[in-house]
Amino acid sequence: MKWDELAQEPCSVARSLAVIGDRWTLMILRDAFLGLRRFEAFQARLGISRSIVTERLNLLVAEGVLERRPYQDRPVRHEYRLTAKGLDLHPVIMAIVDWGDRHYAGEAGPPMLRRHKGCGCDFHAVQVCSECGEPVTARDVEARPGPGAATVRSFT
Amino acid sequence: MKWDELAQEPCSVARSLAVIGDRWTLMILRDAFLGLRRFEAFQARLGISRSIVTERLNLLVAEGVLERRPYQDRPVRHEYRLTAKGLDLHPVIMAIVDWGDRHYAGEAGPPMLRRHKGCGCDFHAVQVCSECGEPVTARDVEARPGPGAATVRSFT
DNA sequence: GATCTCCGTTCAGATTTCGAACTCAGGTTC
């Protein structure tokens, strides 16, 4: 399988990764969630080539994850903001952060703390079942084909 | 920043992505969570070059995400199983699946359903605060530097 | 002993990705 065939796979992981599975894309999204919005800011923070920033931002805009909007005229300057679809990626980032915190924080503790505004506590994310509200682990889940599994292409 | 400097960043996203942020690694982990364990199985399902499968499996083993253990002698054959650290990645995969289900499932519906064994329902994952149990969205979170933020390397 | 399976390794060549320098348009400084 080639990388650009991923999007056609009947698998939500593959389809998502076709958009965000790139080396730098998730790093850009991390910064977007931390509030960065400008081309220069992304480029400077990541210290990667401008062409890569350009390409990734364009892809994320094309996919509707970021929105490119002018924030001034003369000269026109644009900023990149998370759309609703982009904000839906928050659980992905949080899950990645939590794994990193747990396994790579070292002696010093996690490099960032996150406070839940609702209760004021520093927290980490817990995944629960949308139906019963109980925490879910790998062993509690049983996967099976769903309605979109066998997308048969018709020839007529 | 180069790709292999990611692991040194004082950021849990960067550190995690240094391990799992690769193009194919998350696809391999997806299959591992679906129960695949053998080299041939990963290679056949992904349809990618054997050398890449080798390399990724070795990296995941080196990082302690997968464990390589013999499942027969004469000839020795190994299988790759998720370790506890690997199982901790389940929330990441779930979050990615949920995003894909929500934004790329199309008319036919999601390609896979997941049932929570606890309550027997098909479900999706909801992230809640570890402290108060309320659902968490991007807007509810406030990030600030933590104890591991300024890892100053001593020269003595 | 020929062939098959499983699990890799190797290598040349194609493809992609990257970094550094360049462009460009407008604004600011003096």
Next chain:
DNA sequence: GAACCTGAGTTCGAAATCTGAACGGAGATC
């Protein structure tokens, strides 16, 4: 108005990565 700055890209050669295909080897099967 000349020199310089800033934000946002583009270009292009070099470097990394991926592919496909062949090879190896250790036992099993026929």
